């Protein structure tokens with residue numbers, strides 16, 4: 397039988413990439429991707445991983461002073477979860493061809509960012525509640541959207557992270573509820589924490605769409621499936637009724653239900669203050685980064701010992717199979 401000589405040329409790697417994006421399918425590490433897509437993914441996943449790791453510090457500050465054994469056990473578990481999220485995310489980032497050591501170096505040299513929100517101090521126990529309720533709440537609003545992001549390893553990491561973040565958000569809300577229903581001093585502490593964390597939590601979702609440098613391209617590539625402003629609106633809509641339930645006042649005189657839009661209207665965010673924090677001039681930027689670098693340096697002997705142990709085990713395994 398005569399062999400067919402028709403060898404239909406398949407799509408080029410670039411066409412295949414566009415087809416996968418258009419079909420809403422995932423890009424996997426083995427797939428060809430434009431260099432700018434790879435760079436954007438590394439930037440965003442690294443920033444996310446660094447945020448999870450540095451994000452341990454503000455709440456970690458209260459582990460030794462948690463008001464009961466139960467609260468302490470919950471907080472230790474929550475902070476450990478955040479470290480775990482950082483580890484999944486560094487692994488996802490490594491699939492793009494960059495090592496964890498390189499990512500740490502970039503953070504320590506100030507060449508990669510972490511979220512603005514972790515540059516504020518935790519002044520009272522109520523801040524632990526406010527972080528769980530508002531910061532984890534905002535993070536979930538963003539991350540639920542990211543479960544549909546186009547890069548497979550990142551999307552899958554987000555599914556798992558979101559499950560844990562939902563629990564974190566509930567434990568924060570429960571702390572706030574206990575304080576809001578407690579003594580007058582406790583209620584004031586909860587209100588004070590809401591006053592200080594509300595605006596930074598809204599800003600953490602990124603600059604307004606018209607000032608966002610990456611949104612347009614990231615939407616085209618399916619990296620982002622919702623814009624910063626869309627996610628911010630969702631977060632406000634779901635959080636305002638929760639504040640009302642707690643009997644606490646959202647610190648925004650412009651906050652009003654808009655019947656026509658079916659959304660809460662809210663006031664102007666102070667974007668100059670946000671950019672100051674992003675540029676490194678927030679209340680705790682220097683302290684957070686210095687602590688991170690010190691922890692990395694102090695842990696060098698542990699990493700060296702683990703590597704030496706792994707090499708020894710491998711040597712033994714080889715000897716046994718020889």
Ligand code: BYC
Nearest residue numbers: 444447448451478510511512535600601602608609610611
């Ligand atoms: N802070 O064009 P845009 C957690 C930068 S941790 C600092 O909108 P993009 C938790 C942005 O990088 C979870 N910088 O950017 C842990 C860009 O500058 P570069 C944290 C910010 O990437 C422990 C420039 O502004 N979540 O839940 O399209 C305890 C223009 O912005 C920030 C994530 O990391 C900011 N807030 O969109 C408790 C989510 N916002 O890079 C809780 C993953 C913007 O060009 N990240 N910038 O120099 C994302 O989804 C997106 O990167 C963003 C920004 C929505 C944040």
